Amino acid sequence: MVTRKEVAELAGVSEATVSRVFNGLGPMKPSTKERVLEAAKQLNYHPNAIAQSFARRRSGNLGVVLPYMPKVHLFSAYYFSEILSGIGEQVREQGYDMLLSLLKPDESLDYSALYRSQKVDACVILGARDTPEQRQSLMKLQAEGHPFCLVNQRFEGLSFREVDADHIVGSYQAVRHLQEEGYQKIAFLNGSLGYSNSLDRLEGYHKAMKEAGLDVKPELLLEGNYSRKSGYEAAERIWEQREHVEAVFAANDRMAIGLMQGLRERGWIAGRDFAVIGCDDSDAAKLSDPPLSSINVPFYEMGKEAARGVLAGVLQGEAANHTKVKLPTQVVVRQSSKRNPSK
Numbered sequence: 001m002v003t004r005k006e007v008a009e010l011a012g013v014s015e016a017t018v019s020r021v022f023n024g025l026g027p028m029k030p031s032t033k034e035r036v037l038e039a040a041k042q043l044n045y046h047p048n049a050i051a052q053s054f055a056r057r058r059s060g061n062l063g064v065v066l067p068y069m070p071k072v073h074l075f076s077a078y079y080f081s082e083i084l085s086g087i088g089e090q091v092r093e094q095g096y097d098m099l100l101s102l103l104k105p106d107e108s109l110d111y112s113a114l115y116r117s118q119k120v121d122a123c124v125i126l127g128a129r130d131t132p133e134q135r136q137s138l139m140k141l142q143a144e145g146h147p148f149c150l151v152n153q154r155f156e157g158l159s160f161r162e163v164d165a166d167h168i169v170g171s172y173q174a175v176r177h178l179q180e181e182g183y184q185k186i187a188f189l190n191g192s193l194g195y196s197n198s199l200d201r202l203e204g205y206h207k208a209m210k211e212a213g214l215d216v217k218p219e220l221l222l223e224g225n226y227s228r229k230s231g232y233e234a235a236e237r238i239w240e241q242r243e244h245v246e247a248v249f250a251a252n253d254r255m256a257i258g259l260m261q262g263l264r265e266r267g268w269i270a271g272r273d274f275a276v277i278g279c280d281d282s283d284a285a286k287l288s289d290p291p292l293s294s295i296n297v298p299f300y301e302m303g304k305e306a307a308r309g310v311l312a313g314v315l316q317g318e319a320a321n322h323t324k325v326k327l328p329t330q331v332v333v334r335q336s337s338k339r340n341p342s343k
Helices: 004-011 015-023 030-043 049-056 078-093 112-116 132-143 167-180 196-211 228-240 253-264 283-287 299-315
Strands: 061-067 097-103 122-125 148-151 162-165 186-190 221-223 247-250 275-280 293-296 324-327 330-332
Touching: 004 015, 004 030, 015 030, 061 078, 061 299, 078 097, 078 299, 112 132, 122 299, 132 148, 148 299, 162 167, 162 196, 162 299, 167 186, 167 196, 167 247, 167 275, 167 293, 167 330, 186 196, 186 228, 186 253, 221 228, 228 253, 247 253, 253 275, 253 283, 299 324
Parallel strands: 061 097, 061 122, 122 148, 148 162, 162 324, 186 221, 186 247, 247 275, 275 293
Antiparallel strands: 293 330
Protein backbone atom coordinates (compact mmCIF):
# COMPACT_ATOMS: atom_id res chain seq x y z
CA MET A 1 0.00 0.00 0.00
CA VAL A 2 1.36 3.40 -0.99
CA THR A 3 1.76 5.75 1.97
CA ARG A 4 1.35 9.48 2.39
CA LYS A 5 5.08 9.70 3.11
CA GLU A 6 5.95 8.26 -0.31
CA VAL A 7 3.69 10.81 -2.03
CA ALA A 8 5.31 13.62 -0.03
CA GLU A 9 8.82 12.49 -1.01
CA LEU A 10 7.96 12.27 -4.70
CA ALA A 11 6.24 15.67 -4.69
CA GLY A 12 8.99 17.28 -2.61
CA VAL A 13 6.63 18.47 0.14
CA SER A 14 5.83 17.56 3.75
CA GLU A 15 3.35 14.88 4.77
CA ALA A 16 1.23 17.64 6.31
CA THR A 17 0.96 19.31 2.89
CA VAL A 18 -0.21 16.06 1.31
CA SER A 19 -2.82 15.75 4.07
CA ARG A 20 -4.05 19.31 3.52
CA VAL A 21 -4.38 18.75 -0.24
CA PHE A 22 -6.58 15.69 0.15
CA ASN A 23 -8.60 17.13 3.03
CA GLY A 24 -9.09 20.55 1.43
CA LEU A 25 -7.70 22.41 4.44
CA GLY A 26 -5.86 25.72 4.61
CA PRO A 27 -4.42 27.97 1.89
CA MET A 28 -2.46 26.19 -0.83
CA LYS A 29 -0.44 27.31 -3.87
CA PRO A 30 -1.95 25.83 -7.07
CA SER A 31 1.48 24.62 -8.19
CA THR A 32 2.00 22.75 -4.91
CA LYS A 33 -1.42 21.14 -5.10
CA GLU A 34 -0.74 20.09 -8.69
CA ARG A 35 2.59 18.46 -7.72
CA VAL A 36 0.93 16.49 -4.93
CA LEU A 37 -1.94 15.27 -7.12
CA GLU A 38 0.48 14.28 -9.91
CA ALA A 39 2.65 12.33 -7.45
CA ALA A 40 -0.43 10.58 -6.06
CA LYS A 41 -1.53 9.65 -9.57
CA GLN A 42 1.89 8.21 -10.45
CA LEU A 43 1.95 6.12 -7.28
CA ASN A 44 -1.74 5.19 -7.46
CA TYR A 45 -2.21 6.63 -3.96
CA HIS A 46 -5.70 6.61 -2.40
CA PRO A 47 -6.15 8.32 1.00
CA ASN A 48 -7.81 6.47 3.85
CA ALA A 49 -11.50 7.32 3.50
CA ILE A 50 -12.22 7.13 7.23
CA ALA A 51 -9.31 9.39 8.17
CA GLN A 52 -10.23 11.79 5.40
CA SER A 53 -13.83 11.98 6.55
CA PHE A 54 -12.70 12.63 10.14
CA ALA A 55 -10.35 15.39 9.00
CA ARG A 56 -13.07 17.16 7.07
CA ARG A 57 -15.23 17.39 10.19
CA ARG A 58 -12.84 19.98 11.58
CA SER A 59 -14.44 23.22 12.61
CA GLY A 60 -11.65 25.46 11.37
CA ASN A 61 -11.72 27.28 14.73
CA LEU A 62 -9.05 27.70 17.38
CA GLY A 63 -10.73 28.19 20.75
CA VAL A 64 -9.33 30.77 23.17
CA VAL A 65 -10.57 30.39 26.74
CA LEU A 66 -10.50 33.56 28.87
CA PRO A 67 -11.48 34.10 32.50
CA TYR A 68 -14.63 36.18 32.96
CA MET A 69 -13.92 39.06 35.33
CA PRO A 70 -16.87 41.33 36.18
CA LYS A 71 -16.27 45.09 35.93
CA VAL A 72 -12.86 44.54 34.33
CA HIS A 73 -12.30 45.73 30.76
CA LEU A 74 -10.63 42.47 29.82
CA PHE A 75 -9.70 43.35 26.26
CA SER A 76 -8.17 46.68 27.27
CA ALA A 77 -5.76 44.90 29.64
CA TYR A 78 -2.34 44.89 27.98
CA TYR A 79 -1.65 41.28 28.92
CA PHE A 80 -4.76 39.88 27.23
CA SER A 81 -4.84 42.27 24.27
CA GLU A 82 -1.24 41.49 23.30
CA ILE A 83 -1.63 37.71 23.61
CA LEU A 84 -4.92 37.78 21.67
CA SER A 85 -3.29 39.88 18.94
CA GLY A 86 -0.54 37.30 18.59
CA ILE A 87 -3.01 34.41 18.48
CA GLY A 88 -5.18 36.24 15.96
CA GLU A 89 -2.27 36.93 13.63
CA GLN A 90 -1.15 33.30 13.69
CA VAL A 91 -4.58 31.75 13.11
CA ARG A 92 -5.08 34.09 10.15
CA GLU A 93 -1.78 32.95 8.66
CA GLN A 94 -2.83 29.32 9.03
CA GLY A 95 -6.28 29.78 7.51
CA TYR A 96 -8.13 29.37 10.80
CA ASP A 97 -10.62 31.48 12.77
CA MET A 98 -10.54 32.31 16.48
CA LEU A 99 -13.46 31.49 18.79
CA LEU A 100 -13.44 33.25 22.18
CA SER A 101 -14.99 31.60 25.21
CA LEU A 102 -15.38 33.47 28.53
CA LEU A 103 -15.28 31.16 31.53
CA LYS A 104 -17.18 32.38 34.60
CA PRO A 105 -15.73 31.51 38.04
CA ASP A 106 -18.86 29.59 39.08
CA GLU A 107 -18.99 27.51 35.90
CA SER A 108 -17.83 23.91 35.96
CA LEU A 109 -14.42 23.62 34.34
CA ASP A 110 -15.46 21.34 31.50
CA TYR A 111 -13.14 22.36 28.68
CA SER A 112 -14.08 19.17 26.83
CA ALA A 113 -17.53 20.58 26.04
CA LEU A 114 -16.02 22.86 23.37
CA TYR A 115 -14.61 19.82 21.59
CA ARG A 116 -17.70 17.64 22.02
CA SER A 117 -19.82 20.30 20.31
CA GLN A 118 -17.24 20.37 17.47
CA LYS A 119 -16.89 24.13 17.88
CA VAL A 120 -13.09 24.00 18.02
CA ASP A 121 -10.22 21.83 16.84
CA ALA A 122 -7.82 23.00 19.56
CA CYS A 123 -7.70 25.48 22.44
CA VAL A 124 -5.37 28.07 23.91
CA ILE A 125 -6.15 28.62 27.60
CA LEU A 126 -5.39 31.99 29.24
CA GLY A 127 -5.69 33.06 32.85
CA ALA A 128 -5.68 29.55 34.33
CA ARG A 129 -4.96 29.20 38.05
CA ASP A 130 -3.44 26.24 39.85
CA THR A 131 -6.50 24.84 41.62
CA PRO A 132 -7.66 21.22 42.08
CA GLU A 133 -10.58 21.88 39.69
CA GLN A 134 -8.27 23.24 36.98
CA ARG A 135 -5.90 20.31 37.35
CA GLN A 136 -8.70 17.77 37.10
CA SER A 137 -10.24 19.41 34.03
CA LEU A 138 -6.93 19.73 32.18
CA MET A 139 -5.95 16.15 32.98
CA LYS A 140 -9.30 15.01 31.57
CA LEU A 141 -8.73 17.08 28.43
CA GLN A 142 -5.31 15.51 28.00
CA ALA A 143 -6.60 11.98 28.62
CA GLU A 144 -9.22 12.47 25.90
CA GLY A 145 -6.46 13.45 23.46
CA HIS A 146 -7.68 16.99 22.78
CA PRO A 147 -4.94 19.42 21.67
CA PHE A 148 -4.54 22.50 23.88
CA CYS A 149 -1.89 24.93 25.05
CA LEU A 150 -1.52 26.90 28.28
CA VAL A 151 -0.10 30.42 28.14
CA ASN A 152 1.73 32.01 31.07
CA GLN A 153 0.80 29.21 33.48
CA ARG A 154 2.27 25.86 34.40
CA PHE A 155 1.18 23.12 36.76
CA GLU A 156 3.93 21.52 38.81
CA GLY A 157 3.96 17.74 38.49
CA LEU A 158 1.85 17.76 35.33
CA SER A 159 3.05 17.85 31.73
CA PHE A 160 1.08 19.96 29.24
CA ARG A 161 1.94 22.00 26.17
CA GLU A 162 2.92 25.40 27.59
CA VAL A 163 4.20 28.75 26.35
CA ASP A 164 5.64 30.98 29.05
CA ALA A 165 8.13 33.79 29.66
CA ASP A 166 11.21 33.63 31.87
CA HIS A 167 9.70 35.49 34.81
CA ILE A 168 12.37 34.30 37.24
CA VAL A 169 15.19 35.90 35.26
CA GLY A 170 13.15 39.03 34.53
CA SER A 171 12.33 39.58 38.20
CA TYR A 172 15.89 38.85 39.27
CA GLN A 173 17.21 41.42 36.81
CA ALA A 174 14.63 44.00 37.93
CA VAL A 175 15.64 43.71 41.57
CA ARG A 176 19.33 43.71 40.65
CA HIS A 177 18.76 46.94 38.73
CA LEU A 178 17.28 48.55 41.85
CA GLN A 179 20.23 47.33 43.89
CA GLU A 180 22.69 48.71 41.36
CA GLU A 181 20.96 52.08 41.71
CA GLY A 182 21.84 51.92 45.41
CA TYR A 183 18.54 50.69 46.88
CA GLN A 184 18.55 47.98 49.56
CA LYS A 185 15.14 48.24 51.23
CA ILE A 186 13.15 46.78 48.36
CA ALA A 187 9.50 45.76 48.80
CA PHE A 188 7.71 43.37 46.45
CA LEU A 189 4.07 43.83 45.43
CA ASN A 190 3.07 40.49 43.93
CA GLY A 191 -0.10 38.95 42.49
CA SER A 192 -1.91 35.83 43.71
CA LEU A 193 0.33 32.82 44.25
CA GLY A 194 -2.28 30.73 42.43
CA TYR A 195 -0.53 31.85 39.25
CA SER A 196 2.81 30.25 38.41
CA ASN A 197 4.20 33.56 37.12
CA SER A 198 3.62 35.05 40.59
CA LEU A 199 5.64 32.21 42.11
CA ASP A 200 8.37 32.72 39.51
CA ARG A 201 8.62 36.45 40.20
CA LEU A 202 8.80 35.77 43.92
CA GLU A 203 11.64 33.32 43.30
CA GLY A 204 13.52 35.89 41.21
CA TYR A 205 13.05 38.53 43.90
CA HIS A 206 14.29 36.22 46.67
CA LYS A 207 17.29 35.16 44.59
CA ALA A 208 18.42 38.74 43.95
CA MET A 209 17.94 39.76 47.58
CA LYS A 210 19.78 36.70 48.88
CA GLU A 211 22.75 37.17 46.53
CA ALA A 212 23.03 40.78 47.71
CA GLY A 213 23.01 39.65 51.35
CA LEU A 214 19.75 41.50 52.05
CA ASP A 215 17.08 40.25 54.41
CA VAL A 216 13.52 39.82 53.15
CA LYS A 217 11.28 40.89 56.00
CA PRO A 218 7.61 39.77 55.91
CA GLU A 219 6.42 43.37 55.85
CA LEU A 220 8.27 43.86 52.54
CA LEU A 221 6.07 41.25 50.82
CA LEU A 222 2.67 42.55 49.70
CA GLU A 223 -0.05 40.93 47.59
CA GLY A 224 -2.45 42.55 45.13
CA ASN A 225 -4.62 41.10 42.38
CA TYR A 226 -2.89 42.63 39.33
CA SER A 227 -5.38 45.53 39.19
CA ARG A 228 -4.53 49.23 39.39
CA LYS A 229 -6.86 49.49 42.38
CA SER A 230 -4.90 46.90 44.36
CA GLY A 231 -1.71 48.86 43.69
CA TYR A 232 -3.42 52.05 44.83
CA GLU A 233 -4.52 50.32 48.05
CA ALA A 234 -1.00 48.97 48.64
CA ALA A 235 0.26 52.56 48.75
CA GLU A 236 -1.21 52.94 52.23
CA ARG A 237 0.76 49.95 53.55
CA ILE A 238 3.95 51.20 51.92
CA TRP A 239 3.37 54.68 53.35
CA GLU A 240 2.91 53.32 56.87
CA GLN A 241 6.37 51.73 56.74
CA ARG A 242 8.05 54.29 54.49
CA GLU A 243 11.11 54.46 56.75
CA HIS A 244 11.78 50.81 55.83
CA VAL A 245 11.08 51.03 52.09
CA GLU A 246 13.23 52.71 49.46
CA ALA A 247 12.01 50.95 46.36
CA VAL A 248 9.17 48.70 45.18
CA PHE A 249 9.10 45.98 42.56
CA ALA A 250 5.51 45.42 41.35
CA ALA A 251 4.52 42.26 39.49
CA ASN A 252 2.72 44.18 36.74
CA ASP A 253 2.45 47.74 35.44
CA ARG A 254 -1.16 48.24 36.50
CA MET A 255 -0.30 47.71 40.17
CA ALA A 256 2.86 49.81 39.85
CA ILE A 257 0.92 52.74 38.38
CA GLY A 258 -1.78 52.46 41.06
CA LEU A 259 0.95 52.44 43.70
CA MET A 260 2.59 55.52 42.18
CA GLN A 261 -0.74 57.33 42.20
CA GLY A 262 -1.48 56.43 45.82
CA LEU A 263 1.94 57.53 47.04
CA ARG A 264 1.85 60.73 44.96
CA GLU A 265 -1.32 61.72 46.82
CA ARG A 266 0.70 61.38 50.03
CA GLY A 267 3.54 63.52 48.67
CA TRP A 268 5.90 60.75 47.59
CA ILE A 269 6.99 60.98 43.95
CA ALA A 270 8.47 58.00 42.08
CA GLY A 271 11.98 58.70 40.86
CA ARG A 272 12.41 61.36 43.53
CA ASP A 273 11.37 59.96 46.92
CA PHE A 274 11.35 56.26 46.08
CA ALA A 275 11.96 53.94 43.13
CA VAL A 276 9.48 51.63 41.45
CA ILE A 277 9.68 49.12 38.63
CA GLY A 278 6.79 47.20 37.11
CA CYS A 279 6.35 44.27 34.77
CA ASP A 280 4.82 43.91 31.25
CA ASP A 281 6.32 47.04 29.63
CA SER A 282 2.82 48.12 28.62
CA ASP A 283 1.93 51.29 26.74
CA ALA A 284 0.84 52.77 30.08
CA ALA A 285 4.39 52.39 31.42
CA LYS A 286 5.72 54.69 28.73
CA LEU A 287 2.99 57.29 29.32
CA SER A 288 2.95 57.36 33.14
CA ASP A 289 4.39 60.29 35.09
CA PRO A 290 7.25 59.68 35.54
CA PRO A 291 7.76 57.01 32.83
CA LEU A 292 7.74 53.60 34.51
CA SER A 293 10.66 51.18 34.36
CA SER A 294 9.35 47.73 33.57
CA ILE A 295 10.18 44.18 32.53
CA ASN A 296 9.39 43.61 28.87
CA VAL A 297 7.38 40.38 28.53
CA PRO A 298 6.81 39.21 24.91
CA PHE A 299 3.08 38.54 25.22
CA TYR A 300 2.40 38.99 21.50
CA GLU A 301 5.07 36.43 20.60
CA MET A 302 3.74 34.08 23.30
CA GLY A 303 0.28 34.20 21.70
CA LYS A 304 1.69 33.51 18.23
CA GLU A 305 3.81 30.62 19.47
CA ALA A 306 0.91 29.04 21.36
CA ALA A 307 -1.37 29.15 18.31
CA ARG A 308 1.36 28.02 15.92
CA GLY A 309 2.35 25.03 18.00
CA VAL A 310 -1.09 23.70 18.81
CA LEU A 311 -2.41 24.16 15.24
CA ALA A 312 0.67 22.53 13.75
CA GLY A 313 -0.21 19.39 15.65
CA VAL A 314 -3.81 19.50 14.46
CA LEU A 315 -2.97 20.03 10.78
CA GLN A 316 -0.29 17.34 10.80
CA GLY A 317 -2.50 14.86 12.60
CA GLU A 318 -0.07 14.49 15.49
CA ALA A 319 -0.99 13.39 18.98
CA ALA A 320 -0.98 16.16 21.59
CA ASN A 321 2.56 16.67 22.85
CA HIS A 322 3.98 18.30 25.94
CA THR A 323 6.26 20.91 24.39
CA LYS A 324 7.29 23.66 26.80
CA VAL A 325 8.44 26.97 25.32
CA LYS A 326 9.95 29.75 27.45
CA LEU A 327 10.63 33.15 25.89
CA PRO A 328 13.15 35.68 27.26
CA THR A 329 12.32 38.87 29.18
CA GLN A 330 14.24 42.13 29.42
CA VAL A 331 14.34 45.06 31.86
CA VAL A 332 13.56 48.46 30.32
CA VAL A 333 14.88 51.28 32.50
CA ARG A 334 13.03 54.60 32.70
CA GLN A 335 12.90 57.48 35.16
CA SER A 336 10.82 55.82 37.90
CA SER A 337 13.63 53.53 39.08
CA LYS A 338 16.63 55.80 38.77
CA ARG A 339 18.42 57.06 41.86
CA ASN A 340 17.76 60.72 42.59
CA PRO A 341 21.24 62.35 42.86
CA SER A 342 19.98 64.76 45.54
CA LYS A 343 19.15 61.94 47.94
